Amino acid sequence: MVAPTLQARSLSKRFGDRVALHDVSFQLDSGEILAVIGPNGAGKTTLLSLLAGAAAPSGGEVIAPPGERIGWVPQQTALYSKLSVLENLRLFARLERVADPDGAVAAMLEQTGLRERAGEQLGRLSGGNRQRVNIAIGLLADPAVALLDEPSASLDPRQRARLWSFIAGRAQAGTSIVFTTHDIAEAERYAARVLVLADGELLFSGSPADLRSHGSGDIESAFVSFLRARGH
Amino acid sequence: MAAVRWMLAKDLCILRRSPALTLLLILYPAAVAVLIGLALSRGPGLPRVAFLNEIPRSESVITLGTTRIDTTRYERQLFQAIDPIRVSSRAQAVDDVRDGSTIAALIIPPDLPHLLASADQSAYVEVIYNGDAINQSLVETAIESKLAQANALLAVQLEKVAGSYIDLLLSGGRLNFLGLAFNVLGLRDSAKILNGVLSKLPPGSPLLAKLAPVASFAKIAVDNLASSKAVIGAVGAPIVVHKQTISGRRTPLDFYAVSIAVTASLMFVCLLLASGTLALEREENTLERLRRGLVSPAALLGEKALLASVCAVFVGFAMLVGIGIFVPLHWGRVGLWLLALAGGALAFATLGVALGGLVRDVRAASLLALLVSFPLVFLALVPAGSVAVGVYDAIRVLSAVFPFKAALEAVDAAVNQSSPSLWAALGHLALLVLGFGALARVALRR
Numbered sequence: 001m002v003a004p005t006l007q008a009r010s011l012s013k014r015f016g017d018r019v020a021l022h023d024v025s026f027q028l029d030s031g032e033i034l035a036v037i038g039p040n041g042a043g044k045t046t047l048l049s050l051l052a053g054a055a056a057p058s059g060g061e062v063i064a065p066p067g068e069r070i071g072w073v074p075q076q077t078a079l080y081s082k083l084s085v086l087e088n089l090r091l092f093a094r095l096e097r098v099a100d101p102d103g104a105v106a107a108m109l110e111q112t113g114l115r116e117r118a119g120e121q122l123g124r125l126s127g128g129n130r131q132r133v134n135i136a137i138g139l140l141a142d143p144a145v146a147l148l149d150e151p152s153a154s155l156d157p158r159q160r161a162r163l164w165s166f167i168a169g170r171a172q173a174g175t176s177i178v179f180t181t182h183d184i185a186e187a188e189r190y191a192a193r194v195l196v197l198a199d200g201e202l203l204f205s206g207s208p209a210d211l212r213s214h215g216s217g218d219i220e221s222a223f224v225s226f227l228r229a230r231g232h
Numbered sequence: 233m234a235a236v237r238w239m240l241a242k243d244l245c246i247l248r249r250s251p252a253l254t255l256l257l258i259l260y261p262a263a264v265a266v267l268i269g270l271a272l273s274r275g276p277g278l279p280r281v282a283f284l285n286e287i288p289r290s291e292s293v294i295t296l297g298t299t300r301i302d303t304t305r306y307e308r309q310l311f312q313a314i315d316p317i318r319v320s321s322r323a324q325a326v327d328d329v330r331d332g333s334t335i336a337a338l339i340i341p342p343d344l345p346h347l348l349a350s351a352d353q354s355a356y357v358e359v360i361y362n363g364d365a366i367n368q369s370l371v372e373t374a375i376e377s378k379l380a381q382a383n384a385l386l387a388v389q390l391e392k393v394a395g396s397y398i399d400l401l402l403s404g405g406r407l408n409f410l411g412l413a414f415n416v417l418g419l420r421d422s423a424k425i426l427n428g429v430l431s432k433l434p435p436g437s438p439l440l441a442k443l444a445p446v447a448s449f450a451k452i453a454v455d456n457l458a459s460s461k462a463v464i465g466a467v468g469a470p471i472v473v474h475k476q477t478i479s480g481r482r483t484p485l486d487f488y489a490v491s492i493a494v495t496a497s498l499m500f501v502c503l504l505l506a507s508g509t510l511a512l513e514r515e516e517n518t519l520e521r522l523r524r525g526l527v528s529p530a531a532l533l534g535e536k537a538l539l540a541s542v543c544a545v546f547v548g549f550a551m552l553v554g555i556g557i558f559v560p561l562h563w564g565r566v567g568l569w570l571l572a573l574a575g576g577a578l579a580f581a582t583l584g585v586a587l588g589g590l591v592r593d594v595r596a597a598s599l600l601a602l603l604v605s606f607p608l609v610f611l612a613l614v615p616a617g618s619v620a621v622g623v624y625d626a627i628r629v630l631s632a633v634f635p636f637k638a639a640l641e642a643v644d645a646a647v648n649q650s651s652p653s654l655w656a657a658l659g660h661l662a663l664l665v666l667g668f669g670a671l672a673r674v675a676l677r678r
Contacts, residue, residue, distance in 0.1 A: 054520040072524065078517035082246040094238045095526040121249075137521075 005030050005065060005176045006051065006145050012059035013046050013200075020046040021200045023060070028145065033167070033177040035191035035208075037184060037223065039232065042197040044180040045075055048147045051178065064145065069096070071143030075150050075180075077134040081123035085114055085133050088122060089140060096141040104140055111166060112136045127154040135163065139170065146170065148179040152186065164190050184220040188212070196223070198232040235527045239535045243509050247543075257501060257547065264493055266554060279371050282328040282337035283316035287344055294345040301389050303345055306382040313374035314338070329362045336361050336371040348386070398457050419457065423450035490555050491644040496609055498548045498573060498643075499580045499636055503601035506540035506584025510676075511597035519676075533672050536588070537581035544577040545570065552647065565646060572646035572654060576639030579661040582668040583635060589675025605636075612637040635664050 004027040013021040021043040028034055036044045049055040051062055052072035064070060079088050089108060093101035109115040112132050122130060131154045139146055148167075152160045167190070171177050181187055187194055188208040196204035196211070204211060204226065208219060214229070215222030247254055287303060294301045310316075317334050319325045325337035339358040347355040359375060400407060404418025417425075426447040433440050510533070513519040522532060552561065552569055584601065591597045612631045614624070631637035642657035644650045 049520070053524045072521070074517060074520060076517045078521045080242065080246065080516055080518060082249045083242065087242075087245065091238055091242050092521070092526075095235055095522070 004028060005068065006070070006178075007063040008047075008051065008060070009063065010060035011047065011050055011057050011062065013043075013050060013055065014058040019200050021050070021057075021197075024197070024200075024202045025060075026195060026202070026205055028176045028178060030144075030176055031171050031174050032193065033171050033179070033191045034193045034195065035187035036178060036180045036195045036197060037182070037187050038197035039227065041199070043200040044197055045149055046200075047197065048072070048149045048178065048180060049074075051145075052147050068145070069141045069143040071138040071141060071146040073135050073138035073146070073148040073151055075153070077130045079122050079130065079133055079137065082121060084119050084121055085109070085125070086118040088133060089136060092137045093140050098141050104142070108136045108140055113162065128156055128159050131155060132159065132163075139175075143175065145176045145178070148177065150180050150182070152181065152183070184223050185218070188219045196226065198227060198230065203227075203230050203232075233531075236531050236535045236538075239527060239532065240539055243535070243539050246509075246512070257505070257543065260497070260500070264497055264551065278313065278315040279336070279374055280317055280334045281314040281371060281375075282319045282325040282334040283311075283314075284319050284322060284325045284337065285340045286322075286342040287340055288342065291342075291345050294348055301348070301386070303340075303348075306385070307340070309382055309385075310338070310375070310378045313378040314371070326360060329360050332362065336375075338375065398460060402454060402457050419450055419454045423447060423454060426450060487559070487648045488644060488650075490552075490559065490561075491640055491647055492609075492613070493555070494548050494551050494573075494647070495576060495636065495640040495643045497551055498544045498576050498639065499605055499608070500601075501544040501547050502540045502577050502580030503584040503587065503605055504598055505543055506536050506581040507588035507591070507597035507601045508594045509539060510536045510585050510588030511591050511594045514591070515593040529673055529676050533582075533585045533589075533669065533676065536585050537578065540581040540584055541574065541577035544580065545573045548573040548577070548643075561647060562649070565649070568646040568654060569643075571658070572639075572642040575642050575658045575661040576635065579635035579639060579664045579668070582665045582672060586668045586672040586675055589672050589678065604634075608634045608636040612640060632660070633664075635661060635668075638664065 006028040007025075008027070009025050011021055011024045012019070024043075024047060026034075036047060038044055046055070050057050052070060053062070054072065054074070080091070083091065086105065086109070089105040090101060093104050098104045109118055112135065114129070114132060114136065117125065117129060122133065125133070131151070135148065135151055138148065146167075151167075152163055155163060164186075167177055167179075179191070188211075191208060194204065194206065194208050194211050195202060211226065212219045212222045215225040285307065292303050294303065316338075317328065319328060319337070322339060325339060328334040329337045337360040339360070341356065341358060344355050344357070357379070359371065361371065399405070400416050400418070402419050404416045404421055407414045407416050426443060430440065430443055430447055433443075513522065513532075523529070527535075549570065555561070556563070583604075587600050587604065588597050591600055608631075611627050614627050619627070638657050638660040641650075641652055642654055642661060645652065645654040645657055
């Protein structure tokens with residue numbers, strides 16, 4: 001049996017009177033790619049923020065093996081626009097206390113195809129390239145778990161293909177991946193398992209094939225049918 | 233500590249790449265320092281005033297008894313307070329005021345010497361204003377202060393004239409009147425002669441009864457006229473002021489202005505930089521990344537406060553050095569300057585990070601910093617007695633809760649050796665650092 005790298009137990013989050021997430025539990029296996037899908041406001045970003053430790057849960061807990069790093073790629077790029085690509089990567093490598101910051105930065109520039117743009121200021125890059133740097137920083141410390149919030153949202157098809165190839169390579173190397181997306185086909189293509197969230201509740205956890213079985217057409221139609229059947 | 237070092241290096245790099253902001257941070261205090269230095273070292277310019285002297289040149293000297301008073305001497309004294317633009321007629325003086333080429337007109341009427349000499353009517357000068365309240369105030373102040381000095385000098389001259397007449401009456405001497413010289417006997421000699429005559433009269437002489445009251449009058453007149461000279465002197469300067477300061481600030485106003493300028497610059501640089509650099513972390517969405525254990529909240533706040541404080545101390549010190557070129561400062565107290573600047577800067581910077589933690593972007597942080605800082609400066613400068621007691625008490629509490637007043641006292645104590653002591657002000661600032669530090673921690677959790 002594969003040991004879980006991350007567990008969410010009865011996770012809840014409230015913002016005042018509003019319940020953003022309610023009693024969500026699941027576990028993530030080593031090297032597993034998990035997609036979190038759901039309509040807008042379902043709680044996908046909140047779930048990833050709680051798993052990343054960027055926000056504190058109102059209830060429940062996140063359990064990660066001690067000493068394991070969790071990489072986080074937030075939905076909005078979290079970078080210093082006045083610094084260059086290289087300076088951003090180097091700063092976060094040092095703050096993450098990576099053993100060999102320069103080596104890790106060089107490797108990441110190579111893997112993400114950003115070596116040629118290393119000296120350019122972030123503020124002058126396109127949205128797609130900024131997102132690539134954003135992802136690179138999240139994975140810089142070679143984490144056991146990578147949490148990616150809509151990683152392909154601002155990428156063109158060529159960059160998207162390159163991203164998924166990169167993520168698949170990471171998963172094969174043992175990194176567990178959790179990503180959120182509005183592109184249901186993307187979830188079916190790249191994830192081994194899908195979580196469906198709606199109004200802060202976990203409605204489904206299973207393979208893309210299981211989700212597809214809730215409808216007669218493609219997975220997107222099946223997803224919409226599933227939500228309607230559950231009153232969403 | 234390593235995280236703080238990397239964050240500091242990052243923020244300095246960002247500052248270096250924000251030339252407009254950096255230029256503003258350097259140019260602003262430099263410009264303020266030069267302006268204050270020039271203002272304190274050269275003083276304000278003289279107001280331009282149209283000047284018409286209608287006294288004929290031949291009548292500019294008044295003769296009071298044996299004393300001659302030259303009225304042009306007082307004219308020269310008046311010109312120390314104004315920039316006189318000589319005009320030839322009253323109409324031209326009025327035109328100059330009306331078209332704004334001068335801010336007032338000063339007219340000396342032709343009968344001024346006559347009125348001064350006759351003493352049965354007050355002498356006067358005429359001033360015409362253009363109706364602008366600020367200009368009027370400026371000219372009024374300049375002219376009235378010089379007229380007061382002239383009056384005092386005239387009073388001394390008149391006192392001398394009156395005194396010489398009293399001396400003549402008492403002791404006798406020569407009196408020139410209408411070109412003729414007279415010998416005046418004087419009351420003292422008259423009394424001596426009378427007493428001599430009285431001592432030689434036989435007892436029972438009918439002249440004794442008639443001359444005795446005259447001799448008595450002469451004695452009373454001598455005694456009282458002798459003391460009347462002192463009375464005239466006292467009336468010429470009825471009240472003199474003896475100055476004594478028993479507590480509070482003893483700094484002259486111009487040197488206090490140096491402390492205000494430096495403290496205000498310290499505050500602006502600290503508040504803008506500390507709030508701005510922290511708000512930038514939210515604006516760039518990096519705060520959430522950092523909060524995941526990369527940098528502790530205390531380290532992050534400390535780093536921003538340290539950066540702002542170091543920059544502000546540098547700016548404040550540069551200002552003092554710049555002002556020191558123009559006005560004499562106590563260079564032997566440089567260590568205390570730095571201590572006061574550091575204490576003030578740290579308190580302002582802690583307030584800055586508390587403000588920066590409340591907002592989501594740099595513009596909002598800058599606006600909030602300015603909104604907070606301006607009232608703080610004005611409140612701290614409200615003097616006691618200028619508002620109702622209750623309002624002043626409220627102002628004192630507000631000034632004590634925010635760092636400007638305490639920082640101003642620290643800088644003033646260090647630069648001008650004023651009271652309260654530097655150490656009391658630094659203790660106050662330390663308490664504020666603790667208070668705003670706790671508030672900043674709460675604000676950062678948002």
